[in-house]
Amino acid sequence: MKSKRILVWFRNDLRLHDNEMLVEAISKSDSILPVYFFDPYYFDPTQFNTVKTGMSRTKFLLESVAALRASFQQLGGDLLVLYGKPEELMAGLVDQYEISEVYHHREVAPEETQISTKVEDLLWKLKINLRHFIGHTLYNKEDLPFPIKDIPDVFAQFKKKTERDAMVKSCFLSPDHIEFVENEDWGQLPGLKDLGFEEETFPGEEDALRGGEEAGLQHLSDLLLEGAAVYQKYTAKQSAEREAFSSRLSGWLSLGCLSPRMVYWMVKEAESKFGSNANFNQMLLGLLWRDYYRFMFKKHGTRFFKEPDFESDFFSSVDPANSVLKKWKTADTGYPLIDNYMTELNDTGYISYTGRLVVATYLVHFLKVHWTNGAVYFEEKLIDYAPASNWGNWANVAGVGKDGKSKNGIDIDKLRKMLELSVSGETSVA
Template sequence: MSEKTILVWFRNDLRVHDNEILFEATRKADKVLPVYIFDPFYFKTTELGLLKTGNIRARFLLESVADLRHNLQSLGGELIVKTGNPAEIIPLLAQQYQVSEVYHHREVAFEETRISEDVEAALWKIKLNLKHFIGHTLYHKEDLPFPIKDIPDSFAVFKKKVERDSEVRPCIETPDHINIPEITDAGNIPTLVELGLTEVVDDQRADFHYQGGEATGLQQLTQYILNSGQTTTKGPRYASRLSAWISLGCLSMRWVYREVTQGSHNSNSPLVLELLWRDYFRFMFKKHGKQFFSSEEITDVTSAQDELFEQWKSGTTGVPYIDASMHQLNATGYMDNYNRQIVAGFLINELKVNWTKGAAYFEEKLIDYSPASNMGNWAFVAGINNDPRDSRYFVGTKQVAELDTQSQFISTWQPIFEDGDSLSPVVPI
């Protein structure tokens, strides 16, 4: 009797804890073949002249894949790493290692689902099945009090009904051992340069350093729980900074929920509300499909919009708070949610630039980019399909001119380079 081998295709689920595809594969197969593929599609330059993945987010991804490989190795496994088209690579690996089935977590954004469909079609040609699992949400879609097509478009209604009628499932246990076939070439994790990107130079003004991977994500979660009762210069709430690890699946949303709601903590934690927003945007994209990804909207711009967009991108609008926020984003890959709402509103309402261009720029720059959350937030600020009651769940924005301008990123902007030199300021602020 031949052994059964299941190929586990990792994408945005770079962890071994609460990972259903990994656990189910170890339970149902004799051997497991973990695979991660760096798809050149995600490192190309778009028609807007923007990178789909900037170097700061790409570095975080590389670190996360390296940590996943380490964690799999600690369980007796290995991670095969390849670069190329998944629809070509996965069938080849399946044939090479005599794979019986391929597991992966289902995505919702149309680019990600198209890639899944291409892989599924390629596997079908060699009579293999691509099995879909749901592992990116806090609430499982089967446990929602309504079918996807009937999910309320209002977050307020969605929140009320889900919290009243649904429960968060318990976490999946972590495998204690992984059996793998004999792997002839596990492959190397590419460098930023090999992905067509420049090396990252960390800005000295950054007040937080992101390092990718499940291990550091779990450490940050522990730190958040320890400090969540403390006050900060921005108020009583201690920012979790967990979004980057959640977006890549280095942290499971259910695991985060379990940790922050046990003991002295409860389901009223601000972090639980943020997790629920992530679910809401993801389910909205499952319900509405391409509605918020209209390429016609992105390309329908004027030269005047182009100039204003460039000023916004580079932080040269002349409005100190806006410019400082963009400087921070460009230098660190991060901007808190409060500032994201402000700079998005400024681009849309003051500069009259199409909101989808701002969303595309955030895709390149944000270290915690997630398609549904990013486009959902931008659509929210743009006033698309919003219920007025939803606005009370976001921090109310002041007039930009009234905002505090005490920020390290408001001082004269001088990008710092590896050799210690710097450019002249783009504009005095």
């Protein structure tokens, strides 16, 4: 009797814990073939004088894929690593390994959805099913108190109804045994130079976070202890100069090295030990914002942006030759507040949420540069780039998102004073 082999196509879900797709594939097959594609589309230069995936995020991605591979190797198997477009390589894999079915996680942004559609069309011709899973959100869509088409466009309403009426499910356990498809050549993990970068290192590498499931779980564990300590220190002093707290979990969440549900339940466990505090609340709020933007893109697509003919006007809105835009990108605005944030972004691939609001508000409302220019640049630079969150946040700052009541921004007059004080050296923003 012919064995059933399932190809598990990993994308932004680079983990073993809480991975329904992987658990289901293992239970429904005799053996699995885990695959990761380094799609050249994500590393080619764009017409906007950027690359879709910059060096910081590429390094984080390479570390995360290597970590997933190591996890499979510990279970007696491996991860097949290939360079090329999934829609061009999938047919050969199905034939070579006698694959019965392909599993993958569904995305919501247009470019990622289009790739899935191309693969699905290809597999349909081969009479192979592409099974879709949804594992990027805290709440499953079927557990929401409303269908996708009726999700409130206002975040505050989405938050209130979801927290009141929806339930966060338990996490799927990491598998402790996997049967792998036999394979002699699992492929080589590329280096930065293989993916088009001139160097193998970058300025902020020493301070950069490390990718991978184990690193993410360790960071989360340490963070929960730190979060309680930072908050207790603040409340003990009753100081107005509160020590800044930033979870920096977003890189692992964006690549799926961490499950949102794992973060949620670990925060809840920490609350049972230390009590609720503003730091823990901030982490849970961040998970809700991620869900909101993903569901908004699922509901509206690019109609989320309240601009006439957004898709046709997008290319003319992005202007890489704009001189003030260049100064913003290169941290040469003359305002230390802005330049410090942009230097950190360029060197490390990360800035705090407050920093993102500050530099976005400055670009859009002070320099009068169209917001899509900033969104495209963040796409290249951020290690935690996620299409829905990035474009949704920029749209809200520009005032063209669906949530007209969003507080996702910095008060213009307040920012003007902050800029003036930063020049005089009198203040900084945590």
